[in-house]
Amino acid sequence: MPSVLTSPHAALSWLGDGSLFRGVEVLVAAACTLGVYSILYRENTVFRFFEHFYVGLAMGYMIFVAWAQVLEPKWWTPMVHEMKWTWALALPAGLLFYLIYSKRYVWMSRLIIMTSLGVASGMVFYSLANAVMPQVWAAVDRPIWSKGAVQVSNLISAVTLLTVLVYFFFSFEQKSRAVRGAAVTGRWLMMVAFGAMFGATVMARMSLLIGRLQFLLGDLLKVLPK
Amino acid sequence: MFERLQRIDRRAVYIVLFLLMVALLKWPLRLPMVVSSDARGFYEAVERTDPSKLVLVAADWDAGTMAENGTQTEAVLRHLMRLHRRFAIMGFAWPAGPELTDGIARRLAPEYDYEYGRDWVNFGFKPVLSISLMTLVKDIPGFYKKDAKNTPVAELPALEGVRDIHDVSLIAQFTSAATLGSYIAFVWGPFKTPIVHGCTAVIGPQQYPYLDARQIEGLLMGVRGSAEYEALIGRPGGGTEMMPAQSFAHLLIIVLIIVGNIGYLGARGWRQRKAGGAEGA
Amino acid sequence: MRGWLAPHGRGHLWALIVGAWVLSVGVFFLLQVMPPRWRRPMIMLFTFLGGCFYSVEFFLPPNNFLTSYKEGFGNAWVVMGSFAMPLGVLNLSLVHVKKIATRSGSWGGSIVYFTAMAAMVTFCFWQQYWPKSKAGGQGFELLFQYAYMPLGATMFSILAFYIVSAAYRAFRISTAEAGLMAAAAFVVMLGQVPLGMWLTHGIPVESRWAGLRVEQIAHWILAGINMAAVRGVLFGAAVGSLAMALRIWLSLERGAYFDQKV
Numbered sequence: 230m231p232s233v234l235t236s237p238h239a240a241l242s243w244l245g246d247g248s249l250f251r252g253v254e255v256l257v258a259a260a261c262t263l264g265v266y267s268i269l270y271r272e273n274t275v276f277r278f279f280e281h282f283y284v285g286l287a288m289g290y291m292i293f294v295a296w297a298q299v300l301e302p303k304w305w306t307p308m309v310h311e312m313k314w315t316w317a318l319a320l321p322a323g324l325l326f327y328l329i330y331s332k333r334y335v336w337m338s339r340l341i342i343m344t345s346l347g348v349a350s351g352m353v354f355y356s357l358a359n360a361v362m363p364q365v366w367a368a369v370d371r372p373i374w375s376k377g378a379v380q381v382s383n384l385i386s387a388v389t390l391l392t393v394l395v396y397f398f399f400s401f402e403q404k405s406r407a408v409r410g411a412a413v414t415g416r417w418l419m420m421v422a423f424g425a426m427f428g429a430t431v432m433a434r435m436s437l438l439i440g441r442l443q444f445l446l447g448d449l450l451k452v453l454p455k
Numbered sequence: 456m457f458e459r460l461q462r463i464d465r466r467a468v469y470i471v472l473f474l475l476m477v478a479l480l481k482w483p484l485r486l487p488m489v490v491s492s493d494a495r496g497f498y499e500a501v502e503r504t505d506p507s508k509l510v511l512v513a514a515d516w517d518a519g520t521m522a523e524n525g526t527q528t529e530a531v532l533r534h535l536m537r538l539h540r541r542f543a544i545m546g547f548a549w550p551a552g553p554e555l556t557d558g559i560a561r562r563l564a565p566e567y568d569y570e571y572g573r574d575w576v577n578f579g580f581k582p583v584l585s586i587s588l589m590t591l592v593k594d595i596p597g598f599y600k601k602d603a604k605n606t607p608v609a610e611l612p613a614l615e616g617v618r619d620i621h622d623v624s625l626i627a628q629f630t631s632a633a634t635l636g637s638y639i640a641f642v643w644g645p646f647k648t649p650i651v652h653g654c655t656a657v658i659g660p661q662q663y664p665y666l667d668a669r670q671i672e673g674l675l676m677g678v679r680g681s682a683e684y685e686a687l688i689g690r691p692g693g694g695t696e697m698m699p700a701q702s703f704a705h706l707l708i709i710v711l712i713i714v715g716n717i718g719y720l721g722a723r724g725w726r727q728r729k730a731g732g733a734e735g736a
Numbered sequence: 737m738r739g740w741l742a743p744h745g746r747g748h749l750w751a752l753i754v755g756a757w758v759l760s761v762g763v764f765f766l767l768q769v770m771p772p773r774w775r776r777p778m779i780m781l782f783t784f785l786g787g788c789f790y791s792v793e794f795f796l797p798p799n800n801f802l803t804s805y806k807e808g809f810g811n812a813w814v815v816m817g818s819f820a821m822p823l824g825v826l827n828l829s830l831v832h833v834k835k836i837a838t839r840s841g842s843w844g845g846s847i848v849y850f851t852a853m854a855a856m857v858t859f860c861f862w863q864q865y866w867p868k869s870k871a872g873g874q875g876f877e878l879l880f881q882y883a884y885m886p887l888g889a890t891m892f893s894i895l896a897f898y899i900v901s902a903a904y905r906a907f908r909i910s911t912a913e914a915g916l917m918a919a920a921a922f923v924v925m926l927g928q929v930p931l932g933m934w935l936t937h938g939i940p941v942e943s944r945w946a947g948l949r950v951e952q953i954a955h956w957i958l959a960g961i962n963m964a965a966v967r968g969v970l971f972g973a974a975v976g977s978l979a980m981a982l983r984i985w986l987s988l989e990r991g992a993y994f995d996q997k998v
């Protein structure tokens with residue numbers, strides 16, 4: 230009988246292409262993958278284990294990143310090593326977020342949360358000017374008549390844009406037949422867009438599955454052609 | 456019969472899907488791929504990058520979309536390494552994105568004689584996307600101060616001569632979330648820094664307005680984008696390997712939708728005929 | 737900074753830092769003894785001032801007096817954002833602590849959660865601050881590349897089975913609009929993959945009929961009709977976001993959180 234089947238050492242070495250630790254890594258990854266896929270049969274304890282395991286790993290990594298990649302270089306180092314002691318005020322301000330857990334002091338958490346929302350709101354003008362206005366220019370920059378002929382694609386795009394805008398216009402009742410007709414046309418054209426989105430979504434979901442199958446068949450079972 | 460066509464057991468469907476994918480991964484049916492203008496635009500934007508400037512690789516994706524964003528990132532990093540472009544990895548949407556991208560770079564580095572610190576750096580994750588972008592464009596080393604491994608930026612040769620966004624020739628953003636708008640608002644808008652975008656297919660259709668308005672130079676949509684880019688760089692990889700299975704997965708879904716609707720329309724027609732016959736009687 | 741506000745040595749630095757924290761505690765108590773009727777106006781004032789910075793800086797001519805403060809202001813809010821990051825972790829952890837304390841439901845899963853979190857934090861910091869340690873590096877690689885990454889990828893890949901099942905059971909072409917949607921979906925699905933491209937590969941790329949190739953039709957749907965429809969939605973969303981931003985900035989927004997008693 231091949232030693233791969235009888236000796237764990239040989240099996241791990243085979244899995245890891247000669248490296249024992251890499252064999253352990255592949256085995257762990259395979260266990261995680263198959264454990265999560267067990268939900269497809271039915272709800273079970275193995276899936277629950279891996280679910281909690283995943284969330285725990287994600288939370289642990291987030292804690293590490295929050296300190297090592299943000300707070301340490303951008304707050305602690307300037308405060309302690311670059312002598313910029315005013316950064317000390319960031320700690321009490323940041324800790325205000327955690328007062329949401331206190332019934333008595335919860336209103337103070339609103340100070341920092343609402344200030345954050347205010348700061349974010351103040352940036353909307355940048356988005357409008359730099360991201361949305363060029364869209365308006367791009368929309369009108371598609372000539373419907375050019376070189377002595379109707380540009381069908383541009384005409385369809387213009388009609389789609391206008392009818393979709395009419396469809397979503399709820400400020401007044403759509404009474405006239407022209408407006409209702411435009412809204413119905415917009416709905417039909419949006420169906421085409423939604424179909425395209427559905428098609429793209431299918432591609433996305435399938436590729437995620439194929440990616441995992443590549444791992445199981447390639448790295449674990451080693452049956453895929455190189 | 457029509458009712459049964461609508462009620463095939465979902466586990467049977469899963470098994471058919473699973474077996475089809477396994478078969479096509481094991482015995483791939485390779486068909487030629489036509490490269491779209493969107494992917495070509497991405498490729499040409501990378502080709503046009505200035506060798507003396509930095510390329511920013513924005514890793515705004517997580518492990519869940521490894522198959523799409525991971526394969527796109529690998530193809531583009533290969534291209535950058537082949538062109539000997541310095542690049543810096545950064546991320547603002549998912550904490551794990553920069554580390555996953557750095558893992559891909561480390562795996563490819565020996566093939567192209569790339570060395571961390573000399574040829575590329577990993578800035579790691581920073582929160583608050585919009586504010587981070589607005590701040591780093593003015594002073595990149597000042598914003599980051601250290602890389603993800605705690606090395607001061609002054610000690611990283613890859614960042615020599617890099618001060619602000621004007622020293623960046625391209626931003627290649629890979630994402631699974633709707634983050635492109637912020638890059639366009641706070642980087643492209645004021646500074647017209649070229650941006651190319653690799654995204655999951657789920658959000659792909661929503662990025663076309665930006666492509667049409669030339670706010671992004673190119674677009675890679677899902678694993679199709681990866682396969683197209685691999686064809687352009689002449690190096691088949693994960694994306695290309697997935698396409699045979701992907702093709703038949705789409706075909707299976709189309710067949711299942713048609714089968715389900717034959718059952719639905721057939722049953723509906725049968726019920727209407729039955730009701731009409733009963734009324735007549 | 738001048739005089740005693742400029743730190744001379746580490747002792748002075750820490751005195752200033754601790755002094756700032758003590759001052760903050762004082763401000764905290766002052767805020768608490770403040771008359772409650774002042775709280776809402778104070779929150780409204782902070783919200784307004786917070787929004788003022790970037791909006792005023794935007795409307796003033798370029799390189800105005802606020803532009804030089806953008807970097808410091810931005811860095812401060814990035815730090816604020818990272819202080820807020822552990823909020824989610826804390827919230828989830830409190831839920832699991834309660835489960836363990838009351839031995840309710842799947843409290844064993846809660847133990848797994850904390851064990852995984854502790855292991856990840858340990859190995860992350862170990863490999864970060866002791867980079868020469870092989871054990872730290874290997875442990876981090878095992879947990880990140882071979883546990884976290886496969887788990888995340890697999891969780892999302894389950895959706896593939898669900899979308900197949902959902903498409904088969906729920907996609908019913910009961911109206912002409914649904915039929916149009918299905919047709920567009922089929923064309924886009926086929927146009928994205930080599931199998932679909934093969935169906936019309938007989939039409940030469942240079943010919944006048946090249947537009948009938950399935951990948952060309954799919955691209956036209958995506959870059960033509962879909963693009964215009966999404967642009968229309970984008971315009972509506974932009975107007976909505978402007979309205980929402982102004983409502984928040986000027987504290988006009990009402991709702992469950994905004995109407996809470998302070």
